[in-house]
Amino acid sequence: QVHLVESGGDSVQAGGSLGLSCAVSGYTYSSYCMGWFRQASGKEREWVAIIDSERTTRYQISVKGRFTVSYDNAANRLDLQMNSLEPEDSGVYYCVADRGTPTAFGVSCSGSTTGYSNWGSGTQVIVSS
Secondary structure (H helix, E strand, C coil): CCCEEEECCCEEEEECEEEEEEEEECCCCCCCCEEEHHHCCCCEEEEEEEEEECCCEEEEECCCCEEEEEEEEEEEEEEEEEECHHHHHHHEEEEEECCCCEEEEECCCCCCHHHCEEECCCCEEEEEC
16 A cells, blocks of 8 residues: 655745655555646646656656656655746645556656556645735
């Protein structure tokens, strides 16, 4: 049973920075995909950033260059560093994890909510202008 617990959500001014963390426990996948989704009020949940077991990262175009996702193996912690925050970044941020699919080109990870069976309960980020 994979257990994910997010922390770090807060209220910040536009242009500021915030770091989110997710404590990860219980997974035994040798090939994995972990990452962050977010859901703004009245909008659908969307993927933000994903990292796989080969440390390859993927970013939603709207956050590329501003957000950095990383995984600390020793601490079993998934992090998301968010810089140059914009009001559009506001929402509940969810940590996700699931098996990755090894391919000849690296690990294949889903960008859909249905591709992840393990979710944290979320942490709120509010960016004010």
